[in-house]
Amino acid sequence: MxxxxxxxxxxxxxxxxxxxxxxxxxxxxxxxxxxxxxxxxxxxxxxxSATARNLRRQRTDKIGVVHPVKSFESETFVGFFRGLVYAAQDFGYNLNLYTAPESDSAALQRICRGREVDGMILIGTGIAGVQEASMALLEREGIPFVVLGNPVEDSNVSFVAPDNRGGALAVMQHLIELGHQRIGYIARPDDPENNAQRFEGYRQALAEAGIDFDDTLITEAPYTPYSGMGAMRVLLELPKPPSAIFAFNDHVAIDASRTVLQRDLQIPEDLAVAGFDNIPSSLVASPALTTVHQPQIEMGKQALEVLLALIGGRDDVQRLTYQTELIVRASTVTKIL
Amino acid sequence: MxxxxxxxxxxxxxxxxxxxxxxxxxxxxxxxxxxxxxxxxxxxxxxxSATARNLRRQRTDKIGVVHPVKSFESETFVGFFRGLVYAAQDFGYNLNLYTAPESDSAALQRICRGREVDGMILIGTGIAGVQEASMALLEREGIPFVVLGNPVEDSNVSFVAPDNRGGALAVMQHLIELGHQRIGYIARPDDPENNAQRFEGYRQALAEAGIDFDDTLITEAPYTPYSGMGAMRVLLELPKPPSAIFAFNDHVAIDASRTVLQRDLQIPEDLAVAGFDNIPSSLVASPALTTVHQPQIEMGKQALEVLLALIGGRDDVQRLTYQTELIVRASTVTKIL
DNA sequence: CAGCTTTTCGAAAACGTTTTCGATCAACGG
DNA sequence: CCGTTGATCGAAAACGTTTTCGAAAAGCTG
The missing domain is CATH 1.10.260.40 (lambda repressor-like DNA-binding domains)
Known part of the structure; x- marks a missing residue:
């Protein structure tokens, strides 16, 4: 009462x-x-009463975050959440978490039709195809949304994403400058969009340096625990193994390092390792991991800004790409102070 | 339309x-x-329309999660979020994130009076005194809530928390079994409740083993980045330094390890290190960290269950403590297979 | 067929706001 | 002193549901 x-x-x-x-x-x-x-x-x-006011005003002043259940297992995604939380705090908004069911989208449909939120942010692109179905649904229901990360295919939606190609390019140039000629790439097939862009950076760096592309140096680590270890094993057993590897992300890179160290090889002396995302673990890993940092806080803020504009009536899609930053640590260079 | x-x-x-x-x-x-x-x-x-239905029914079928902004910086808290997300998914609920402002509680008051949620889960106890003010407010406004973690003081509220004392006891018994007699403790003054309980386990283990308590072995690492390094330095410069340390949590333990390795000491040969929480980084740290795992998924689920009962009309406070599990890794024992 | 019960439906109030529109009243200019 | 204007307020509709209650229709019993 x-x-x-x-x-x-x-x-x-x-x-x-x-x-x-x-x-x-x-x-x-x-x-x-x-x-x-x-x-x-x-x-x-x-x-x-927020409820009564919402009913009368026909809007809720709330924004939803759609994410796969596994998001919180991945330090990469948690980084994005971190950005969103800061952004929401800045804008005076509260976040509603909607855990997207893996299979059907009935729940999401209920949210949309129930008009619980004014707009949505989609996070965790590509994993398990969740995002694709969700995007189609939101489009159909006319709910404004923006994707935090890279949307699948070349869908015509607003997004805020890291410069994957540029980041990969920087890592590769760093490795090439160190004298590496045979550089392996461990791919993540489950995340096709991000993977394609990072792989593009990989190939571009090779081309610019005049190094021939060798597809035996490409291997895959699916989205399962420790998959990077198996991928690394394949690379090490090559007739001509690589002297450095660039992994799709830090999780994979750390897994790969584990395999390397198990074989009593030295990092970076025998094999240099680099990742992507700059997750917390990359700093405490042994040796500390060279990686690519994305400005997740700014990106979260930007995503919210774009969404608010969309809710406010703007209807032009915005496709924003954020600069990344190479972080050099002990997994690629010995002398680090 | x-x-x-x-x-x-x-x-x-x-x-x-x-x-x-x-x-x-x-x-x-x-x-x-x-x-x-x-x-x-x-x-x-x-x-x-969810809004119209909520207005008529006088409930929202939503539950809020109150947390400090910094929650997402800490892998420990992220673990709890992980548990909550799984629990919410199981119960068919969606989570509303309410970032508790550090200073004033006006925002939270707005939420309560606006009747946006049926109940709340408080997370991040003790940090910066946020929880204390929030709890008082919720109590006053008559909103059902449960604390995930240890509530401050002996407040008469429902909570779901880990068995801090038991976990600490297990770590200490493990260290003592390994022959350690001088064991340091790095405390976290900002989190008084958890700290007190873990410290209690520390002292109990010493007493049971007949080892005299030596307060020069106790040092503090406040909630700031790399504070564990300074604390470890103090311990190493003692006339009679410890042969093992038990840190308040994994973050602190990993920081401390860094200091140890900087001085060219071997872990665990020269100094054994153990932490608490079993965060992801503890596994990739070098060497992998001996720690205490708490069943965060189950705890999250339990917290939600208790809250739902509270909302349903039950008014007895429930104080649930969850068993922890010792995880032995390379930071305390050499031969690990 | 009268009287009763059971089944099926609709009118209307209510939830707590916001917003439009008209009413009242004082002040004001001429 | 009258018409106009501006300031201030309240009545009432609306937002989209749920739920109570009474009414109508249908079925049943004897």
Whole structure:
């Protein structure tokens, strides 16, 4: 039995409408009554019911985050959440988490049709095909949304994503500068879009350096625990093994390192290792991992900004790519101070 | 302009009330009309407005998660979020994230009075005193809530927490069995409740083994980056340095290890290190960290269960403590297979 | 067929707001 | 003193549901 606007109006002998107008800054209310209303509000501890207000205004001032269940298993995704939380805090919004069911999209449909949120942010692109179905659904229901990360295919949606190609290019140039000629790549087939872009950077660096592409140096690590170890084993057993490897992300790179160390090889002396994402573990890994940092906080903020614009009525799709930063650590160079 | 219940009623020539009753399983509606309503619902793609329904029912079927901004910086907290996300998915609930402002609680008050959620889960106890103010507020506003983790002081609230003392005891017994007699403890003053309980386990183990307590072996690492390194330095410069240390949590332990390795000491030969929480980094740290695992998924689920009971009308406080599990890795024993 | 029960439905109130529109009243210009 | 204007307020509709209650229709009993 919380205090409602009716309580305030009774308490002051005013009508409900005047109280509402006083609180919402309408001009047709006397200064004296407005201050009286404000005082009573404070005194009785009144706060408008969000539900009632939402119903009347036909909007909820809430934004939803759609993500696969496994998001929180991955330090990469957690990084994006971190960015979103900071962004939401800055914008005075609260986040509603909607865990996208792997199989059917009935739940998401319920959210949309139930008009629980004004807009949505999609995160965890590509994993398990969840995003693809969700995007189609949101499009159909006319809910504004932006993808945090790379959307599948060349769908015509707004997104905020890292410069995968540029980041991969930087890592590769770093390795090539160190003198490496045979550089392996461990791919992530489950995340086709990100993988394709990083692989593109890999190939571009080779081409620019005049190094022939050798497809025996490409191997795959699917989205399962420790898959990077198996991939690394394949590379090490090659007739002419690589002297360095660039892994799709830090998780894979750390797994790969494990295999390397198990064989009593030295990193980076016998084999240099580099990853992508700059997850917390990459710093404590042994040796500390050379990787690519993406500005997840800024990206989260930007994604929210774009979404708010979309909700506000803008209808042009925005495709924003964020610069990444190479972080050199002990897994590629020995002398590091 | 989404399709409302009125559209359905018009389309079928029925009244709004019968449609609603058909959908909500009321008995006083003919089987034939019910199936007609269901069919029309499916055909027109109708989904009740969550807002309108909430207003009428006076509940939102949503639960909020109050957490400090920094939660997502800490792998420990992320673990709890992980548990909550799984639990929410299991119970068919969605989580609303409410980032508790560090200083004032106006925002939280707005949530409560606005009746946006049916209940709340508080996470990140003790950090920066946020939880204390929040708990008082929620209590005052009459919103059901449960604390995930240890609540401050001996407040009379429901919580689901790990067995800190038992976990610490197990780590210490492990170290003592290995022959260590001088064991340091790095405390976390910012998290008084958890710290006190783990410290209690530390002292109990010493007492049971008949080892005298030496307070020069106790040092502190506040909640700032790399604070563990400084704490470890203090311990190493002692006239009689410890042969093993037990750190408040894995973050601190990993920091401490860094200092140890910088001084060209071997872990665990020269100094054994153990932590608490079993964060992802503890596995990739070098050497892999001996630590205490808490069943965060189960705990998250349990917290939600308790909260749902509270919302359902139960009013007895529940204080649940979860068993932890010692995880032995290379930072305490050399031969590990 | 009269009277009763059971089945099936619809009218209307209610949830707590916001917002439009008209009403009242004082002030003001002429 | 009258018509106009501006300031201030309240009545009422609306947002989209759920739920209570009474009414109508149908079925049943004797």
């Amino acid at each position: 919380p205090v409602t606007i009716k309580d305030i109006s009774k308490h002051l002998g005013l009508s409900v409408s005047t109280v509402s107008k006083a609180l919402n800054g309408y001009p047709d209310v006397a200064a004296k009554t407005r201050s009286a209303v404000l005082a009573a509000t404070e005194q009785l501890g009144y706060q408008p | 989404p399709v409302t219940i009125k559209d359905i009623s018009k389309h079928l020539g029925l009244s709004v009330s019968t449609v609603s009753k058909a959908l909500n399983g009321y008995p006083d509606v003919a089987a034939k009309t019910r199936s007609a309503v269901l069919a029309a619902t499916e055909q027109l793609g109708y989904q009740p």
